[in-house]
Amino acid sequence: MSGKRRREPTAEPRDARGDRAGWIVAAYLAVLPLLFVGRGALTDRVTAPLDALLVMDPWRITSAREFPEFEAVQAPLLDCVTQYLPWRTAAKEALAQGELPLWNAHAFGGYPFVANHQSAVFYPPNLVFWLLPLSVAYDVSAYLALLLAGAFAYGLARDLGVSRLGACMAATGFVASGYMTAWLCYMGPVNSFLWTPLALWMLRKHQREGGWRPLAGLALAVAMACLGGHAQSAVYGLGAAFAYAVFLHWGRRGEARGSWIPAAGAAALGLAAAAIQLLPTLELARSNYRLLAGNTPPRGLVAGQLNALIAPQAHGHINWLNEYGGAFGFHNYVETCAYVALVLVWLAAVALLAGEGRDRWFFGGLAAAGVVLALEGPHQSALHAALPPLRQMSNVGRAVCLYGLATPLLGGLGYDTLRRMDWSDEKRRSRLAAGGLILLMASALALSVSFSRAAVVGESGAAAVVAQRMAPVYRSLYWAIALVILLAGLTLLARRTQHRGVTVLIAVLLLADVLAFAGRFQPATDPRLLTYEPPVLRDLARVTGRDYRMYALPPPADENPMAYLHPNLPTLAGLRDADGYESLYPLQAYRPLKLLRDGSPAQRREALDQLAVRALYSRADPSTRYGGVEATRSALIYTNPTAWPIAFRTDTERLPDAPPGPASVRWMTNARRFTDGGGWVWLGETCFSGWRAYADGEPTPLERPSMYRWRARGGGVTDFVYEPGSFGVGAFLTLMATLVAAMGLGYLVPRRLARRAATRKAAHR
Incomplete structure (x- = not known):
């Protein structure tokens, strides 16, 4: 033996290990968000489905010459192009001129712009659109949304007592959930819902610790959810927060340090801070065309679509429209995308069957509530009758966002349950075995439907056939993941492995699942499409x-519905369109446009003139429908010489017989x-x-x-x-709420810093 004494390894301080x-x-x-937006953010492309323009008029006319590399649309997410792109462009131009865009003169003959909740002019992260080039802003916005979503889900999981690795799994599952990935390019739904885990986190922290910091975080989460740009997602998220507040208050009244009254005050402060957006939106919602639907049952998922919860792309993938064909009906991939990584679904079952703590029951109930609220059925009619404002939500299927949040959090709890479980407990082992068998049978049933062709109820009630086939490599990968999960579960039940090996296996399965079924979804397109203006638009x-x-006249019923100049798109060239496209479609615009489209010949003629329509864009001669229009040198543009101007003056209070200048x-x-x-002065803006x-x-x-x-x-x-x-009222409330928050923070933060400094000084004595 050597005479040298062996040097014992020095233990690393716990604080240093924790910091690392x-x-x-x-x-x-x-890094996690880059798995989804890296194709655009790390290259010279942009994370937006801009190439959908190249199958629409008039971009498609010159697409072969200007964009010869284009072959097919990566992800035909129409609203991203026909709504959000024109709105971001219009807001950016107005703000650059020093004006707040309260009004949009470029669509519907003019209509409120800020009141359109999806414009999200006051959402702070949208500053990137006003300050940066759009090609950069799209990437930064998508990255920030997923970064915040992951951070908030991680923080909530940690506050629930989940280990760091389990919390990372929960964050990954939430960021990669079907709702977050499918709606990312739409921005509004993701921006509104990503604040839900922060609200739940702050509620739990306040209930346990009290203090002002959780209240500040709660107020921030409420305000940001309301400003994010999608009222329906905000309602689901804030509804979940309210349910959790009730759960915490009634379940732990003897243990709580924080009262529900300050929490309610913080939520009210958040609503007041968002009043500058909420009050105009509520006013506009009172004239929404959806009110004409009366008691029509809302649309949502049907029972045959529940397999989407555990089978990826069970009802098609947006890219399959190119790979396999198929109809792009109402129940498309975006509306039915509810998948959460299968390994997290398994871990969620582990948490419910063998876990500890009351919180798992809340999140299990939240996941179930999300599924029930997303389903069509008699319960929807009863719910909408009890709460009439919910009638504005035409598609309740988006409630699956609650499932997409609750299941990954349960998965994190389930991972820790496996890691800490006493495997000598035969009762828990038998429950896990029974639960695993049920999950396996459900997966087999779901997959038997997913990999065939199935009929899905379309928007009109007719059957729209959607391609259900999955590429063989992805099908094989999914079956491999399911088989490995089954084998891992059997091995654990037989106590043949250690938790460290299971940890590595779970992490690998989760990463493979995310890369295969979530990461390939986001488009990366040519940024030149943001500035390219087809010559026909300049002629118009x-x-x-x-x-x-x-x-712009829509195409004939037997032609490609994509191949025409969609409403809102003329905004990109600064044109004023008599038509428009918006979720809160205003009745004031709906009635004149209905006459223009479906009225008698005399009504159509009057509407054309009084709406100041001087130019018509049509691929077919519109003279049979709108008499008096004249052809031009362009085969697509027709003129209406009898159109009245938008603004004019008369010497009397009566309209003249002929259109004035x-x-x-x-x-x-x-x-x-x-x-x-x-x-007398006359203005032809929507009333x-x-x-x-x-x-x-x-x-x-x-x-x-x-009416004109x-x-x-x-x-x-x-x-x-x-x-x-x-x-005006909303701006006043927002200003007051901001002042109250600033004064409160100005008083509390210095006191907090002074106490911390005093504690540090005392510790050094």
Whole structure:
């Protein structure tokens, strides 16, 4: 034996190990979103389905020449292109001119813009769209959304007592859940729902510890959910937070340090902070065309679609429209994407069957509630009758977001249950065996449906056949994951392995599942599409100018429904469109447009003239439907010489027999200024409450002589200004809430820092 004494290894201090583990977790959570947005964020592409433009008119006309590399749409997510892209562009341009975009003059003949909740003008992370080029902002926005979602899910899991690795699994499952990945490019649903785990985390922290910091976090979560841009997702998330608050209060009244009253006050403060968005939205919702539906049952998942919970892409994948064909009906991949990684579903079952603690029952109930709320059935009619505002939510299938959050959190709890479980407990082992058998049978049943062709009820009630086939490599991978989970479960039940090996196996299965069934979904497209303007749009702009509008006729029923100029898209070229596309489709615009489309010949002719439609875009001659239109040198553009201008002046209060010439008017975002003086001034903007008229700076009565026009007695200078009272009240409440929050933080934070400094000083003595 050597005479040298062997040096014993020095144990690393626990704090140092904890700090290092914390940095590793932070790095993992920072890298995780790149699995989904890296194709766009780390290359010269952009994380947005912009290539859908290349199958629409008029982009498709020149796509072969301008974008020769284009073959097929990566992900035809239509609303991302026909709604969110024009809205972000319009808001960016208005803010760049120093104006708040209260009004959008480019669609529906004009309609409220900020009140459109999905515009999300006041959502703070959307600053990236106003400050950065759009090609960069799309990537940054998607990355930030997934980063925050993962961080909040991780924090909630840790507060539930889950280990670091289990919390990372929960965060991964939430970020990669079907709802978060399928709706990411839509931005609004993800931006509103990602704050739900923060709200739950802060409620639990306040109930356990009290103090002001959890209350500040709760107020922040409530405000951000309401500002995120999707009211339905916010309702589901805040409803879950309310249910958790009740669960915590009634279940732990003797243990709680934090009262429910401050928590309710913090939530109210968050709602007040978002009032600048909420009040205008509520006002606009009162005139939503969906109110015409009355007691029509809402649409959601049908029983045959429940296999989507445990079978990836059970009802198609958005990319399969290119690979296999198939119809893009209402029940498409986005609306039915509810999948959570199978290994987390198994671990969630472990938590419920063999775990400890009351919280697992809440999250199990939350997952079940999400599924029940997403299903069509008589319960939906009863729920909507009891809560009429819910009728605005036309598709209740999106409630699966609750399942997508609760199941990964249960999975994290289940992982820790396996890691700490006493395998000598025969009762728990038998429960796990029975639960595993049930899950296996459910998976087999789901997969037997998933890998065939099935009929799914379409929006019109007819059957729309959707391709259900999965590529063989992905099918084999899914079966391999399911088989390995089964073998791992049997091995554990037989006590043939240690938890460290199971940990590695679970991590590998989760990563394989995420990469195969979630990571390949997000598109990465050419950023030139953000600025490319087809020549036909420039021709339309020359015909209409700023004094007239255009209208695009839809294609014939037997032609490709994608291949026409969709509403809202003319906004990208600065055109004013008589049509529009928005979830809160306003009744004030719905009625004139219905006459334009479906009225008698005389009604269609009057609507065309009074809506100031000077140019029509059509692939077929529209003269048989709209008499009097004239062809132009362009085969796609027709002119209407009898159109009335948007704004004009008359010497009498009666409309003249023939269309007058346009008035001298300065067009601003929220105002129209007439400077040719006197008489009566007329404005053809959609008639919403909130418009005011001023003659030489003094208020003057504003009248609505027809569904198409405002009228006011003019002066030397006449201003029509959109000043909605709901926005003024909302802005005041938001300002007051912000001041209260700032004053509270200004008082509490210095005191907290002083106490910390005093404690540190005392520790060094």
